[in-house]
Amino acid sequence: MKNYERNDAQAVSVTIENVVKKFGSFQALGGVSLSIRSGEFFTLLGPSGCGKTTLLRCTAGFERPTSGRILFNDADMTHIPPWEKNIGFVFQNYALWPNKSVYANIAYGLEIRKKSASFIREKVEWALELLGLPGIGNKMPEQLSGGQQQRVAIARALVIDPTILLLDEPLSNLDAKLRISLRFQIREIQKKLKITAIYVTHDQEEALEISDRIAVMNEGLVLQIGTPEDIYERPARRFVADFVGKANIVPGRREGDAFICSERFRISLAPEDRAQAPEGRGAEIMFRPEALREVGESGRADMEGRITDFLYHGNIRRYMVDAGCPAPVVYETSIPHSIGESLRLAVTQYRLYA
Amino acid sequence: MKFNRIHALKDPWKFFTLVIFIVLTVLTVVSQLWILRTSVQEKGGAFTLRTGQADQPAEIEAETLSGFTVHQEAPSVIALARAGHDFFSIDSSVPGQIVLSSQTTSFGEPALDEDGKLTIPYGATGQPAARKPATLQIEQKVFGALFQSSAGQRLQVERLSPGSLRIHHAPRAYLNFRDSSVRFGLGNYITFLTTGKYLDAIVNSLLIALTATVVAGVLGTMLAYLYARYKMPMTSAVISLVTMASVSPPFLGAYAxxxxxxxxxxxxxxxxxxxxxxGMHGVIWVIIWLIFPVVFLLSYDSFVSIDNSMRECSYSLGADRRRTFFRIELPLAIPGIVTGLYMALMTAFTDFGTPYIISLDLNTLPVLIYKEFMSEVGGNYSIASTGSVVMVLLSSGILLVQRLYLAKRSYASIKTQQPSARMPSAGKKVAIEILTLALIAMAFVPHITVLVTSFFKWEAGILSSIPTWENFVRLFNLSLNSIWVTLTTGTAATFLTFAVGIGIAYVIVKKRYPFFGQALNILVMIPYIIPGTVLAIGLILIFNRPPLLLTGTWLILVLAYFVRKLPYAVKSAESALYRIHPALEEAARSLGATPAKSFWDVTFPLMIGGVISGATLSFLQIMTEISSTIMLYRPPWKPMTAVIFENTIDAGADFGVASAMTVVLMVMLYVPLYFITTKTRKPKETRIEEL
Structure with missing residues (x-):
């Protein structure tokens, strides 16, 4: 099943068709279908145990799907073992071989491919340059910082010109600042090499920043696939809204043209949204903390409430507003207020979940 | 991932699993079952009939009677019964002849061989003859005559009826009756548990093992605690010395x-x-010093690994040092201490060399089994097997107690900070030093004794004061072959054990075959509870007939060592494999390495350091193995331990050669030990956090 040249760095598309994976009686993947375009940076996002890593490992060939198919371009790769696939895989714990130098770690894949010594030297140098790590080839992995180790691991995966780059939570063991800078570096390299990348993370912020498209997963199923904007602004499900970013999710019911939670919380609905929540039946309304706007005495407000608590975050202030609903509404703004003040707020963007 | 027999031939790991599974089943399960089978076999029985003179009736020599019960029916009629059933009666009323008659047994056609031995097939009356019928053998011995037999005095037999035979014999003949039949029953166990000799052996074994373990436990734990808590000069030297003592030959102490x-x-x-x-006091004394090192080393490790903050926390909550020791430190160290005590107890319980060398007539289980099995006047395999089963049951019991005790006390592995040791006060320091000196001295008395005496001349079993090289000269002239045998069997067994051990560990940890993986995991641990003596008997029982005629060969020694050390090899390789994160191999596979190549390139180099030191330790233990060696070796394959052993038990034995041989053996032990403790690079820790 080698119907493409191994050295061909041309990106492939990945099609996942109804993949089910069971471990004994536990169903890790319950029929997942995705199609990832060539050269795309695609992220699998979800809480731990949602099946994202399993899906990535099935794609790599470390696990075999119980049923379903995985295609690279048009070639069925479902049962091809990883060593015949020409993939780059980056592990959460780096998985650098502690007994091999940085150089030997990176050169390994090329030695397997029986490249000439001079080619290997050049290629390893190229990879180290690419990751911004020149001149550390002679060091042992344990002499490097966590960030350097992970960049070596990425260099090791890229040096073989893989057709696809798979990254399994590569940044989760690093500290916050390093995570952000490395995140950009990965994205930059991916675009430069025009390689298809599948990235697994549970960090929604990371997913939003780095991805071309995101698949949000939970309990072995894909809940929504879309661009970061789609996912954040138009979450298809309550779970997606809650998992990605901060969300106010307020229970209530529709009465006529409005969604009501309490006498001080009454959001008027656009006509096209009314059908989503049947009259009188329980439903939930979701809006982001920043999708609230203060209105004066004369303006039309969707809710009125008193500030009960306040958290200062530097660039923004976060207020807890008691509008008579079961939980306080979170409102983010840069305008200073104090606890006890009353606010009149209007919702600029919302979603209804029945 | 079904385990498919046909497919197994294509996948080398499956093939390996299948082969090892079969081999181990034969070596452990089958051999033990064979011992069990032998232990429930009862010999048909035997007795000697002394025929009378003139009109005196015949009598059975009481001390020769086994397997039968006898009662006198009439002055000249003896009735024999077996297992509560009547067998036959002997009527000796007519001089020069006896009549065997039976209601329950029918005799077949008797046969007389050239030596005058009479063989009579028999079977139960009214039942078809068995394919291979049981036989009664009668042999005539005439004493007092210059020549034991002449043509005229041979036995003659007439078959009167199926239930009756008349046998003519020489006057004043002794007739040896031997019944060839084998029956299955618990008779051997009843004998074993009711006969004084055997009961004593059980009691002695337990008494010796428990007493020695308690004394060594107190001494070893105490010294370990002192060294873990106080900054003592020469701590590492003391630990090295105890480590040296821990690999000493197990019979060295007794002999010295x-x-x-x-x-x-x-x-x-x-x-x-x-x-x-x-005597027993001596056996206990010697065994204390044999097992003291293991108790010390394991207790020391567990005391050192207690995080200092645990103690400090206890102090901060108001507990003084004494209460902190009993409430915090001791309970945390208990799993390690108990493991040490368990190993000590097992060593003491299964030790064969010490009681055999130290005490002339003290029976312990291993000694008794050895004597019964190896006895030159027709070894009694059945009773030796019974003893073996009893011994395996007792050692399984000890293991069970240890496991149950630890099961309730398993603590999550404690991450250690730098352990802190206090400076002892001047008085305490001197006290600890004196104690150390005394204990170390006792542990090394044997080594020094042997070293010194090897350079003196022995005369008729008594050491003279004449210094000489002669012992070594004789050693190299006569027994160089033994060094060769020890080295080759040891090396071969070590390589075999660790090659197979790594393979098995790999199958268990990585392959996880549904049934065979689990089965293999259990199978490799079986030898762990089989004492060396018992293992040897099992191997002899299954390998003493074609096509697997291996008894007395070089190979059977290698096999015995292989089986004995396999559990340790598998467990050490297994823990090395568990420490290596699976992602390390997966990384290689994602880069194009096949599973076999990724194992060789990644996992193997990472585990080899630990494996080499484990294998070296196994090699040292194999070189000093005595309990199975002594039963299995046959010249010319005579290992050093056997040479030493033989030259220490006989009164007129050559103590000089034994000493010289022991010195050579010690050199062979301590040089590799020095290299693994100081020279080998500790395997680098894999920088992989558990997910």
């Missing part, structure tokens, strides 16, 4: 103490003592 304090020992004669070390 007997040279010093035996009935013609050096000190005994020097001081004109009436007292000797020979």
């Amino acid at each position: 103490w007997r040279m010093l304090l035996g009935s013609s020992g050096i000190i005994t004669r020097l001081l004109g003592l009436n007292w000797t070390i020979m």
Whole structure:
């Protein structure tokens, strides 16, 4: 099943068709279908145990799907073992071989491919340059910082010109600042090499920043696939809204043209949204903390409430507003207020979940 | 991932699993079952009939009677019964002949061989003859005559009816009756548990093992605690010395103490003592020093690994040092200490060399089994097997107690900070030093004794004061072959054990075959509870007939060592494999390495450091193995331990050669030990956090 040249760095598309994976009686993947375009940076996002890593490992060939198919371009790769696939895989714990130098770690894949010594030297140098790590080839992995180790691991995966780059939570063991800078570096390299990348993370912020498209997963199923904007602004499900970013999710019911939670919380609905929540039946309304706007005495407000608590975050202030609903509404703004003040707020963007 | 037999031939790991599974089943399960089978076999029985003179009736010699019960029916009629059933009766009313008659047994056609031995097939009356019928053999011996037999005095037999035979014999003949039949029953166990000799062996074994373990446990734990808590000069030297003592040959202590304090020992004669070390007290004393090192080393490790903050926390909550020790430190160290005590107890319980060398007539289980099995006057395999089963049951019981005790006390592995040791006060320091010196001295008395005596001349089993090289010269002239045998069997067994051990560990950890993986995991641990003596009997029982005629060969020694050390090899390789994160191999596979190549390139180099030190330790233990070696070896394949052993037990034995051989063995032990403790690079820790 080698119907493409191994050295061909041309990106492939990945099609996942109804993949089910069971471990004994536990169903890790319950029929997942995705199609990832060539050269795309695609992220699998979800809480731990949602099946994202399993899906990535099935794609790599470390696990075999119980049923379903995985295609690279048009070639069925479902049962091809990883060593015949020409993939780059980056592990959460780096998985650098502690007994091999940085150089030997990176050169390994090329030695397997029986490249000439001079080619290997050049290629390893190229990879180290690419990751911004020149001149550390002679060091042992344990002499490097966590960030350097992970960049070596990425260099090791890229040096073989893989057709696809798979990254399994590569940044989760690093500290916050390093995570952000490395995140950009990965994205930059991916675009430069025009390689298809599948990235697994549970960090929604990371997913939003780095991805071309995101698949949000939970309990072995894909809940929504879309661009970061789609996912954040138009979450298809309550779970997606809650998992990605901060969300106010307020229970209530529709009465006529409005969604009501309490006498001080009454959001008027656009006509096209009314059908989503049947009259009188329980439903939930979701809006982001920043999708609230203060209105004066004369303006039309969707809710009125008193500030009960306040958290200062530097660039923004976060207020807890008691509008008579079961939980306080979170409102983010840069305008200073104090606890006890009353606010009149209007919702600029919302979603209804029945 | 079904385990498919046909497919197994294509996947090398499956093939390996299948082959090893079969081999181990034969070596462990089958051999033990064979011992069990032998232990429930009862010999048909035997007795000697002394025929009378003139009109005196015949009598059975009471001490020759086994397997039968006898009662006198009439002055000249003896009735024999077996297992509660009547067998036949012997009527000797007519001089020169006896009549065998039976209601329950029918005799077949008797056959007389050239030596005058009569063989009579028999079977139960009214039942078809068995394919291979049981036989009664009768042999005539005439004493008092110059020549034991002449043509005229041969046995003659007439078959009167199926239930009756008349046998003519020589006057004043002794007739040996032997029944060839084998029956299955618990008779051997009843004998074993009701006969004084056997019961004593059980009691002695337990008494010796428990007493020695308690004393060594107190001494070892105490010294370990002192060294873990106080900054003592030379701590690492003390630990090295104890480690050296821990790999000493197990029979060395017995042999050296007997040279010093035996009935013609050096000190005994020097001081004109009436007292000797020979006896149970001596066995206990010697075994204490044999097992002291393992208790010390394991206790020391567990005390050192207690995080200092645990103690400090206890102090901060108001507990003083004494209460902190009993409430916090001891409970945390208990799993390690108990493991040490368990190993000590097992060593003491299964030790064969010490009681055999130290005590002339003290029976312990291993000694008794050895004597019963190896006895030159027709070894009794059945009773030896019964003893083996009893021994395996007792050691399984000890293991069970240890496991149950630890199961309730398993603590999550404690991450250690730098352990802090206090400076002892001047007085305490001196006290600890004196204690250390005393304990280390006792542990090394044997080594020094042997070293010194190897350079002196022995005369008729007594050490003279004449220095000489002669012992070594004789050793190299006569017994060089033994060094060769020890080295080759040891090396071969070690390589085999660790090659197979790594493979099995890999199958268990990585392959996880549904049934065979689990089964293999259990199978490799079976030898763990089989004492060396019992293992040897099992191997002899299954390999003493074609096509697997291996008894007395070089190979059977290698097999015995292989089986004995396999559990340790598998467990050490297994823990090495568990420490290596699976992602390390997966990384190689994602880069194009096949599973076999990724194992060789990644996992193997990472585990080899630990494997080499484990294998070296196994090699040292194999070189000093005595309990199975002594039963399995046959010349010319005679290992060093056997040479030493033989030259220490006989009164007229060559103690000089034994000493010289022991010195050579010690050199062979301590040089590799020095290299693995100081020279080998510790395997680098894999920098992989558990997910």
